[in-house]
Amino acid sequence: EAGIAAVIEEIVAGWTLDILGLPSTASVGFVTGAQMANVTCLAAARHHVLATHGWDVAGRGLNGAPAIRVVAGDETHVTLLAALRLLGMGAPTLVASDDQGRLDPAALADALAGGGGPLIVCAQAGNVNTGAIDPLDAIADLCGAPDAWLHVDGAFGLWAAASPTHRHLTAGAERADSWATDGHKWLNVPYDSGIAVVAHPDSHRAAMALTAAYLTADDTSRNGSDWAPEASRRARAIALWAAYRSLGRNGIAELVAAEPEL
DSSP states (O other): OHHHHHHHHHHHHHHHHHHHTOOTTOEEEEESSHHHHHHHHHHHHHHHHHHTTTOOHHHHOSTTOOOOEEEEETTOOHHHHHHHHHTTOOOOEEEOBOTTSOBOHHHHHHHHTTOOSOEEEEEEBSOTTTOOBOOHHHHHHTOOSTTEEEEEEOTTGGGGGGSTTTGGGGTTGGGSSEEEEETTTTTOOOSSOEEEEESOHHHHHHHHOOOOTTSOOOTTSOOGGGSSSOSSOOOTHHHHHHHHHHHHHHHHHHHHHOOOOO
8 A cells, every 4th residue: 555655646746746837856745734844845945055054954953053044024824934933943034025915025135135144035825815926036036046945835826826827926936946835725635735845855855754774665666754744644645636636737727717706
């Protein structure tokens, strides 16, 4: 059964990247929800940006590490704040958003001016109050340094990329370094269907993977615990596989584009 689950995870990972227009080389972890997707992605980000400064956070921890600047919009979702707290990075610097909750790129540029060192910028695809998506292209333009990481919290809004009529709203999302989303939202699958996507698989795996003498290792097949925080977990990808198979690309696009019934 474990082998079947691994194969399904590989299939669903590939379909997810294709549907959302994300890099085909990205790694995918299946987690409990958007909360843990944010934790997983930001753990990879923490590993990556510190490694650019020669710091091994897995071996040395955070004591004495170069300070990581974390910047987010003032309408960022509370689960992202909780993820940062769990990872020991504390509260981010919050910058102004517009009246729809979209992060203001000019305010972000001001916050980044004159600063240096490891940087994580947290953008949002789908404000929980308005549905608005941050201007991701403009934000990505500000995150080009080697020690900078752009994370997109797209719990529900990232699925706009699956709709040809709404895809323009997520323009620039593919330029990010990580993405958190949740099949429980627009796909209507059960809870426990979060998805963490990372553009840098080495950093993703370094932040998540575990080894022990009693664990079997097989480099020829996928091990889900290499990409998620839990060793013991259900086969989360099966519910997503069923939804993808049932709906197809067009069905997912129609689901996203459908007008809500009031």
